Amino acid sequence: MLDLKFIRNNVELVKKACRNKNDKADIDRIIALDQYRREIIQELDHLRGQGNKLSAMISEMIRKEEDISDLKAEAKNISERAKVLNEDLKSYQTELDQLLLTVPNIPHPEVPVGRDESANREIRSWGAPPEFDFEPRDHLWLGEVLGMLDLGRGAKIAGSFFPLYTNDGAQLKRALVNFMIEIHTTEHGYREVSPPFLSNRDCMVGTGQLPKLANDMYLIPTEDLFLIPTGEVPVTNLYREEVIPEEQLPLKFVTCTPCFRREAGAYGKDTRGLMRVHQFDKVELVKFVHPENSYQEHEELLHDAEVILQKLGLHYRVQLLATGDLSFAGAKCYDLEVWAPGIRKYLEVSSCTIFEDFQARRANIKFKPRGSGKLDYVHTMNASGLALPRLIIAFMETYQSAVGKIWVPPILRSFLNGKEFLG
RNA sequence: GGAGAGGUGGCCGAGUCGGCUUAAGGCAACGGUUUGCUAAACCGUCGUAGGGCGAAAACUCUACCGGGGGUUCGAAUCCCCCCCUCUCCGCCA
Structure with missing residues (x-):
């Protein structure tokens, strides 16, 4: 606001x-x-x-x-x-x-002006697309053949686009979550939290999902609670209606939560496999920072998310979003897009967004300066660190081998019982 | 689900037979005095939001005691509804 x-x-x-x-x-x-x-x-x-x-x-x-x-x-x-x-x-x-509540946040001056994603600006790319001496398969084929995904049975439970991970697929997801959280907590200084997966209306207004995105969320009518579309919602709202002592800033949290999205109107777009689903797990980074150095903190947040892809050795690029592609509450946003060689696409695995005081004003999150200064709103920001399904797509497609199995980079093996191959 | 207790400014905490409390007092914070330094002591300032007049400060007005209604000239205080927290009971992972 x-x-x-x-x-x-x-x-x-x-x-x-x-x-x-x-x-x-x-x-x-x-x-x-x-x-x-x-x-x-x-x-x-x-x-x-x-x-x-x-x-x-x-x-x-x-x-x-x-x-x-x-x-x-x-x-x-x-x-x-x-x-x-x-x-x-x-x-x-x-x-x-x-x-x-319906007025969007104002884009930062550095944000390129443009109607849609075609005006996004590439900031940098890291690594290079992997080369294969065979025709690389996509994750759907790999997932089915290797018994790591069973989308048909997922649909039986809750409908299409509710994926089911099986065997090494399920273990890979868990391993990636543990790997990412470990990096963020031990190397980047984030505190781990595990919040409720349902949130009330005040929270949804606080982070900006309501009123605009009401139709994109699942609502439990008997309790008037929404299934969270991202861990950003409960974690940012940890400090709703609170005053944080200045010396505690910045506050940095990492969480892994399921995310629920109706994707109403999105059918026909990215419909294959794990590209766009109603439920997925996401490791999320949320920071509450002092307004004075919030943009520097935003760059560090981007770095913290990028490190995951670098350690996993996955080729990616960083996009600075144009005004037309920027979210309602965002002032500036970098997307991390990982390369998926099987489907030959860059997939968004993280949006690294700074909101300045837009969310803080809605959610009434202030800080008390040392000394006699007045209370002021903190700046909030978040980034996926990272979202699982598309990371798994890129991982499976990048590390597929000629024999069909998925090779595991050494850094991840301790999270997978030492396995060198999956499938 | 049932019973009880509670929710007051950054924190703690008085205040309910309605009106010198348009929220006492304390802590923390800030400014100052004293002091060889620190501490202590003492003096002063110090809630949030909105409006008016200002360049600004100052000044001034209004609202706010979990949220929303009601009674009254007047409500933190009385009445009704709702939310949350705690304790006990019941039920259940």
Whole structure:
């Protein structure tokens, strides 16, 4: 959420940000409502001030045992007018609050302007696509032949796009999770947490999924709880409505959670295998940082995610997202895209996004500076570190061998009972 | 699911037969005095949000005691609904 005062003073800037993000937030209405609201507040505050004075006089007269019926009538009158005015104020305020939640974050100046992903800018690439002396297979073929994936039986349980990992496939997923969490906790200084996988509406508003993405999430109606679409939601909300002492910043958390996404409207796109699924596991990194050095922390966050791919020896590239591809809450985002040689595509395995104070304002997460400074909002950011299904795709396709089995890089073997090959 | 207790400013914590509390006091923090230095002591400042007037500071007004309604001239305090935490019981991994 943007600060209302900021919007008031930077109307054109905010409108431009909306256009660049292909967002239709009604800024003019917000400005109008803000105007109405302030006019009413002036009147109402004045009225209430009068009422308070009268009440004080009444109190005094009661003590002196004087007659108060006239004053009481006048006070009653004021109180009723204030009540009516307050109803108006509330209706404007409610509409304003709802509209404010629909205004997207403003892209950082470095973000390339463009309608869609075609305007994304490649920052760098690492490694090189593997070369094969045979025709490489895709993960679907490998998964089936090696008994590592059984998508048919997954569909039997919950429908298509709910994948089932089997045998070495299941073990590989678990190994990768353990490997990644170990790197992040021991080498990058993240604290591990395992949060609830359901979240309430306040959390969803806090991180920006609501109101815009309501239709993309699973809702449990009996409890009015959502299945989390990413670990970002529960972990960022760890500090919702809290004040963090400045000396505790930055706070860095790593978690592994399942992620649930309806992918409504996404059918027909990336429909094969593990490319796009309703449920997947993801190791997620979340940081709460001081506003002064948040962009430096963002670069480090990107580095922390990249290290995983480097240690696994997987070729990838880093994309700086254009305004039109940037998420609603994001100010700047790098995507990590890993190369999958079987399907010959770069697959997004991490979005490394900084939100500045956008989420912190929504979720009311502040820090208290040392000394006498005022409370201020922290900056939040997160990155996948990494998302499992596409990582597994790239892993299986990159390390397939001529004999069909999947070769295991030495660094991962201790997480796989020492196995040199899978399948 | 049943019974009970509780939810007050960054933290702790008073305050319920409604009105000199438009939230006491303490801690922490900040400024100062004293001191060879540190500590202690003492003095002062110090909640959040919004509005008005300002370039800004200052000043001033209003709201806020888990959330939402209600009674009243006036509600932290009385009434109703909801949420959360803790304890005990029941049920169950």
